[in-house]
Amino acid sequence: MLPQSRHRHLVSLIGLCDENSEMIIVYEFMEKGTLKNHLYDLDDDDSKKLSWRQRLEICVGATTGLHYLHTGSARAVIHRDVKSANILLDESFMAKVADFGLSKTGPDLDQTHVSTAVKGSFGYLDPEYLTRQQLTEKSDVYSFGVVMLEVLYGRPVIDPSLPREEEILDPFLEGKVKNEEMKKCLGQNGSERPTMGDLLWNLEFLLQVQAKDEKAAMVDDDLEASVAGSNALVPEDLMVVVANIPLKDLKAGTSMGNVSYGVMSAC
Structure with missing residues (x-):
């Protein structure tokens, strides 16, 4: 399936060898490794830390690749992991x-x-697919919603060192959590979720506004950065995208306030 899916935001297959009951698959080298390696357990390695601008660009790139899988051929290709x-x-x-x-x-x-039988990674699985074995493109949307939450908060989906009720919730957000926001961004039913194309459009819009405001206000790229009087987007604005709140309903420069997300097991 991969050789038929050539796109700049899909890892390219370089070569394939199948001899003597042994198969070797060669992919292009990706120098910076996985997104996961740049989100947590960084051991104070500043070279691995991503700015807010980089995180947005990565989300746009990944969404572009997934959107191509879903729409680039007569029948969609569902990644499933x-x-x-x-x-x-x-x-x-x-x-x-x-x-x-x-x-x-x-x-x-x-x-x-x-x-189809359920396959994928625990913590990212679409609940509709998990309970009904019904796979759709919206299953990928759910999984990518979880990825965007990782991008926002720099925490793993499941942390065995924390109590079950805190597996995905950053303790710093205690008292600010609204489970309703989590339910919007990761709807139980696929019909409640946006398409990958919808996500891509919104993310590209946020990236354009971010770039414009950085140039105008010299805004620091750090996730916690804020500049008084600027209209720069802050990480909470990504939750608008995950929650699928129409951008037209927001005024430029407005923050969503105390936006956060609920416990994964509550979904």
Whole structure:
């Protein structure tokens, strides 16, 4: 399936060798490794830390690749294992989606889903797919929503060192959490979620505004940066995208206030 899917935001297959019952697959080298490696457990290595601008660009790149999988051929290709470890970064931090081992062709035009055994990574699995074995493009959307939350808060999906009720919730956000926001960004039903194309449009818009405001106000790229009087977007604005709140309903420069997300097990 991968050789037929050539795109600048999909990891390229360089070569394939199948001899003497041994198969070797060669992919392009991605110098900066996985997105996951740049989000947490950095050991104070500043060279791995991503600015807010870089995080937005990575989300746009990964969404572009996934959107191509969903729409680039007569039948959609569903990745089925979207996670931060499967988003790779080249020498310029351009994101490319990788690992198509679990990918599956999407439903026919007269079907709404593909019935198939559940496969993927725990913590990223679409609950609708997990409980009904009904796979759709919206299953990838759910998984990517989890990735965007990782990007926002720099925390793993599941942290065994924390109590179950805090597995995905940063303790710093205690008292600011609104489970309603989490339910919007990761809807239980696929019909509640945006398409990958919708996500891409919104992310590109945010990136354009971010670039414009950085140039005008010399805004620091750090996730916690804020400049009095500027209209620069802050990390919470990504939650607008994940929650699928229409951008037209927001005024330029407005923050969503105390925006955060709920416990994964509550979804």
